[in-house]
Amino acid sequence: MFGVFDDRELAVLRAWIAALPSAEVRRPSSGAAPQERAHQPDRVSQGRPALPVLDLPELYLRLLRARPDDPEADRLASSALDRALHAVPRLRASGAQALPTSEAALRRWVDAGLWRQVHPGGPAIDLESGLSREDATWLLLQLMPAALIDGAWLEGVVRLSPSASPVVAPLFRIYRDELGAGVPLQHHGNVMRRALAREGVALPPCDAPALTRTAGLTREAFSLPVLWLAIARLTPSHLPELLGLNLAVEMAGIGDVYGRAIRALRRLGMDPLFFELHETIDNGSSGHTRWSVEAIVSYMSALEAAGDARFVEEAWARLWRGHAAYAVASGPLVRRAALELGPRLSMRWLSRGARALARLGRR
Numbered sequence: 285m286f287g288v289f290d291d292r293e294l295a296v297l298r299a300w301i302a303a304l305p306s307a308e309v310r311r312p313s314s315g316a317a318p319q320e321r322a323h324q325p326d327r328v329s330q331g332r333p334a335l336p337v338l339d340l341p342e343l344y345l346r347l348l349r350a351r352p353d354d355p356e357a358d359r360l361a362s363s364a365l366d367r368a369l370h371a372v373p374r375l376r377a378s379g380a381q382a383l384p385t386s387e388a389a390l391r392r393w394v395d396a397g398l399w400r401q402v403h404p405g406g407p408a409i410d411l412e413s414g415l416s417r418e419d420a421t422w423l424l425l426q427l428m429p430a431a432l433i434d435g436a437w438l439e440g441v442v443r444l445s446p447s448a449s450p451v452v453a454p455l456f457r458i459y460r461d462e463l464g465a466g467v468p469l470q471h472h473g474n475v476m477r478r479a480l481a482r483e484g485v486a487l488p489p490c491d492a493p494a495l496t497r498t499a500g501l502t503r504e505a506f507s508l509p510v511l512w513l514a515i516a517r518l519t520p521s522h523l524p525e526l527l528g529l530n531l532a533v534e535m536a537g538i539g540d541v542y543g544r545a546i547r548a549l550r551r552l553g554m555d556p557l558f559f560e561l562h563e564t565i566d567n568g569s570s571g572h573t574r575w576s577v578e579a580i581v582s583y584m585s586a587l588e589a590a591g592d593a594r595f596v597e598e599a600w601a602r603l604w605r606g607h608a609a610y611a612v613a614s615g616p617l618v619r620r621a622a623l624e625l626g627p628r629l630s631m632r633w634l635s636r637g638a639r640a641l642a643r644l645g646r647r
């Protein structure tokens with residue numbers, strides 16, 4: 285077949301195959317909607333050994349340490365990914381607008397989202413100025429399991445060829461940056477490792493069982509990285525979901541969230557580089573968010589060129605489901621952090637406000 289198809293034609297074929305419904309969807313016996321059936325949890329062993337029941341930190345280690353040819357790891361990854369995709373609530377953008385399903389609408393949606401992230405509006409309650417060094421170290425610790433393997437959700441793109449295709453090339457560039465582009469000091473995981481080392485937290489290798497037993501580390505901190513590791517094992521069959529998840533990861537935090545983190549860490553004399561570098565490298569104009577959009581546009585253009593509107597529509601739905609899985613997998617840690625720090629920060633903010641009022645009253 286060498287020389288029969290050029291790179292663009294191969295990209296069209298590959299995108300079309302990736303968008304095909306899974307074998308389970310084509311089975312007529314189930315009454316569930318196609319999108320739902322595609323993500324049924326792996327409940328039935330069908331003669332295979334039952335899957336071990338692993339808690340999040342154990343699953344993180346299991347997937348991180350698995351070899352490429354490990355069928356049990358594939359099934360564990362499939363089960364974890366299905367759980368996250370199945371938990372996605374109704375697929376609507378914030379507000380009443382439907383999620384974009386065209387290049388122009390996607391670009392407008394991303395620009396508007398970034399604008400809201402940079403200018404969140406509303407009363408600026410400065411809770412983070414009440415953050416103690418101990419609180420900030422605890423937060424960094426919870427981000428650590430994801431940060432150490434930053435870029436892991438893209439590991440599976442190395443199995444998509446050709447690497448120069450318009451879909452894969454921008455994903456490769458992002459993956460390369462996450463790994464520091466060959467410079468260990470710039471590896472995003474090493475940046476987080478250095479920030480914690482400055483606070484006296486020495487970490488073992490990311491795939492060492494001792495890492496999951498680090499003092500103060502919660503099980504919820506492993507929820508998002510488990511999703512990353514799971515989708516990386518399943519990339520060839522879940523490329524639309526990966527494209528959506530990748531966009532969500534790259535957009536997350538840009539603007540006010542990273543800005544607050546940087547200011548808080550600088551005030552405490554801690555290392556803010558992890559957030560500073562993401563505030564810049566993930567930008568929507570020339571950085572990772574822009575490249576994430578380009579990968580989506582190339583993928584959808586190839587599908588549209590194949591001329592099957594049904595596959596295009598299904599691919600957009602799968603993409604937005606992958607995008608929403610980011611919030612699903614981040615949820616446990618967000619809730620844990622709110623429970624852990626919320627009351628303390630609120631009390632400090634209220635008492636600072638009360639002291640300021642008292643000072644005003646004495647004037």
Ligand SMILES: [Fe+2]
Pocket residue numbers: 434435462472562
């Ligand atoms: Fe990163």
Ligand SMILES: [Fe+2]
Pocket residue numbers: 458462534565566572
């Ligand atoms: Fe990034």
